[in-house]
Amino acid sequence: MLTAASQARRQAEGQARGQTGIQARAGLRFRGAGRRFGTLAGLVGLCLLLWILTPHFLTVANALNVMEQTSINAIVAVGMTYVIVSGGIDLSVGSLLALSGVVLAEALKSGWPAPFAVAASFGVGAAAGLANGLGIALGRLPPFIMTLGMMSVARGAALLVTDGRPVSGFSSGFRSLATGHVLGVPSPIVFTLAIYAAAALVLSRTRFGRYVYGIGGNEEATRLSGVEVRFHKTIVYGVSGLTSAIAALLLTARLNSAQPIAGINYELDAIAATVIGGTSLTGGEGSLGGTIVGALIMGVLRNGLNLLGVSSFLQQLVIGAVIIAAVLVDLMLKEKRG
């Protein structure tokens, strides 16, 4: 049993740690800004280079094209950033994307009004994400294992729901979610920017956001300073499930079809975008601004290699090399800083 004195001591200790936590975070945010600049410089350099190499790169049409193509990975990477900042990992995002996509498609096919179908799909994505969170926070499962299991569960569910076949053919109104334009800008880009604005606001300006950094930086200290860590962790995975479902909405509208085999390897693209964007895989630091730049680097690279007519095999090699180089430099810099 705790005596009043030890309780008070523990509280004080917690506050003290919380204090250092806040100082550390302030420092991190500053460094985070520097990092973001670093990644941004990489993106600008890449664009300059492609502009020199091919006349087709720097056109308005191609710029919109790249951003539109990047949007799905970028949206999945929002949830991934939350998860990784909290010190976890989510391998199930691709499967959750497929599952929420086929739920959406089946609901639309059976005549549900679009808003209800979308709500059902988002509900399924978020619920599966929350299930991940519960397994991790309450069941104490390592995030890698829990989400690896969910990756297979959700994929299986998607295949079961559809009997393995794509579900396709939707109204033009629904398709315009991905094919339409807002003031001349393709709607997937508008969606992406809106989601990033909202998610970045939550991550950097709310108590929830600060707790996410805290949990990733030092979970024990955060718990000792009175934060309900398990609750917030669970929500983080719910957010990831939700962003996968949002990406599924855009992908389904874009392809006019939802495939149970969609989204394979998307977790790797999302992790790559997040990490290139300067988020640390050990948690506690990172930003969505970095992630969107990371996603754009991947998108621009793929686009550029297509424009240059580079062999598909060489493309994989180059993309892999860039990911390794980006993270390697990041690690080296971190060591230098101590």
Next chain:
Amino acid sequence: MSILVAQVFRPDVRHGAALKGCATALAIVASLSFVACNRGGTTTSGRPRVAFVLKTLNSPFFNDMQRGAEDAAKKLGVDLVVQAADREIDVERQMQIIENLLQTGINALCLTPSGSREVVPAVVKANRANIPVVIVDTRLDPAASSEAGAKIASFTGSDNYEGGRIAGRFITSASGGRAKVAVLEGIPGHETGDSRLRGFRDAVKDTPDVQIVASQTANWERDQGFNVFQNMLQAHPDVDTVFACNDMMALGAIEAIRAAGKSGKIRVVGFDAVDDARKAIEDGTMAASVAQFPDEMGRVAVENAVHALRGEAVPPDVRVRIELVTKK
């Protein structure tokens, strides 16, 4: 160019971040310069540029198709750009590749759809760019394309349904009308695999003693063909015939048969007659394979694309020959 880079990312900026950007940019510069030196063949020569988007490049079938296409391009004096997604089933990536190629102002597009319905929006984009589209190997879904208003100049491919029937008839006659067949299906919803399967089922349905005891997908892949057939053998030890909707899965099944010590006791029939399958047929581990001629498909597709972009008439539907390959 390196001077430019050095000026933009001054290494003397205090925080290491700029260094990172610099180093990342340099890594990218290095790899892209390497790429730029290695691409070749797609120079701006004023000749018409034809893009050929395949399902994948890591399959002998599509490698043969590429070879046929390149031969035709050389003969006709056009530049050919061949691109493919990393994985055969990655429709979204295939769509991105098409969008990106359209940005480069290609003059015609040959396409083997990774998804019969899913690539339709990409074909519509090509229509909007006013370039002829030749579909190869896998048909577009008629309902999806008529609804979206997608237009194609021509289709080139084998009659997969007929190929499936040929395989079915071969199994019926080779087994004397008595067989327990395990079927390895392609990816569900793929027009090619579905047609082969339908043809096969139709060919054997009138022979009551040719029974399909198990039918599962192995997603076109060799390792999955191995595993799925191994599992089938557990459930149905009396299986004496395998029909696989492509050779990759058939070759996987052959390995599973070897592992089970049943080599020579199970008749394997594949589809595509790729080199490895032809070797297996000569070795006697495989009974037959339905040969397609992907190089001919590639050649005809490029020819039709070039004719179409010159405004000449092209046949709307070209069926490339198929034949059964057995041991000589």
